[in-house]
Amino acid sequence: MRGSLRVLAILHRELGRLDLWRGRAVVLAYAVLTGLSIVWFARTTEWALAQFFSLRQAVWWSPLVWTPLSAAAIVWVTRRWVPGAAGSGIPQVMAALDPQVERGQRGLYVSLKLALGKYLLASWGLLAGLSLGREGPSVQVGAGIMHSARHWLPPRSLVSEHGLLVAGGAAGIAAAFNTPLAGVMFAIEELSRRPEQRNSGLIISAIVLAGLMGVSLQGNESYFGIIRVDDFRVDLWWPALLLALACGLAGGLFSHLMIRSLSGQDNDRFSRWRRARPVAFAGACGLLVALIGVSNQGITFGSGYSHSQAMLAGEAGIPAVYVLFMFLTTWLTAWSGVPGGIFAPSLAIGGALGNDIALLTGNPQAPALIALGMTGFLAAATQAPLTAFIIVMEMVNGHAMVLSLMACALVASGVSRILSRPLYGALAQVQLLRLPAKQMPQGPRKEAPAGEPEGDKKMEPTRGPGNSHS
Incomplete structure (x- = not known):
């Protein structure tokens, strides 16, 4: 009896509060x-x-x-x-x-x-x-x-x-x-x-x-469609480990470059130019992106979405230098100050790195290595391994690669942390410099991020205050 009365009381409290349901x-x-x-x-x-x-x-x-x-x-x-x-x-x-x-x-x-x-x-x-x-x-x-x-x-x-x-x-x-x-x-x-x-x-x-x-x-199709892979066989272990380490190194370098170039703390010639003439600097970055794109038949223009799909479909024509070119154009685009993220380009870079490892080692399971590369580079660049793992996991047909994707994300993210602070954590601190002076963190006031006006400074891909991203 007491139990029934208690249930009725709970129902009355929940259902009788119109403001609660209005908020929901x-x-x-x-x-x-x-x-x-x-x-x-x-x-x-x-x-x-x-x-x-x-x-x-x-x-x-x-x-x-x-x-x-x-x-x-x-x-x-x-x-x-x-x-x-x-x-x-x-x-x-x-x-x-x-x-x-x-x-x-x-x-x-x-x-x-x-x-x-x-x-x-x-x-x-x-x-x-x-x-x-x-x-x-x-x-x-x-x-x-x-x-x-x-x-x-x-x-x-x-x-x-x-x-x-x-x-x-x-x-x-x-x-x-x-x-x-x-x-x-x-x-x-x-x-x-x-x-x-x-x-x-x-x-x-x-x-x-x-x-x-x-x-x-x-529709129920995931971002790049369904990645169809065979079971994770023994012959994939050493190419996968090589790929995880390569993704960690490349992603850590990418994160380090992003933090250095977007925080505005350096005093080199390019950083000074970006601070003094941000619009002209953006135009120069755009010209470099265009030159790289024109020189490689346009494969680095955009987010890399279509080329990632082509690699997964087994289509030829993606050169081995695609990784380097896409790395550079993504960094230049971010450095220019144009609003945009790095998630899709990171997936494209990682997928291409996996494809290159498959060709280098002669392993026939290229789709599996492409999926691992996507996970590894995104996890290393953003130092958000669980998010990277789940994004790619939902693209994979079946659950045969769940553990290997998770392991690749953790290894790549761990290697990246040796080379770079968490990307979004560092850039979120830059965002806090835009607060009025009395609200700024203790310590000497930092210089405005490259190309940003005082009191209204720049925002780039970050990870939240503290730890870990796009």
């Missing part, structure tokens, strides 16, 4: 809106990149003019109207979650205005053929949309702004990769530093619901 309805409605927005963002960027390749096919030299002019114009527009939209977007969300950022200051990092700016400028970047991804920007877009839900929550809502930011950022990953589970892991590994046990179920529901919007509109 608002969060889930915004989760749907976020998922739909990210899907629309994906389609816009695909259309933009297709237009670039159409232009290049019609006029082969057009990237030599269009790409640098666009890079310079994008950076000028970003600095003039939406400086908070520069870079990846993940560092901004991590900075917004930092305890020292007050409620009224979160607009520096996430807002509907920044979400719209990120949407338009990242799409323009792909229209220009620059080597960037839309996944990091999707995190900032999702966080900006979900954060705006706070205006509709009831006064005594148990959902905090912190929870909305976590849900929105992770929903961006879930919808961008069409993998809801990856979104949940991204929230746990990258965004959440203060778990809210009371609302964790609601936050996870919002992330999954946003991911399901992508599944419902784009």
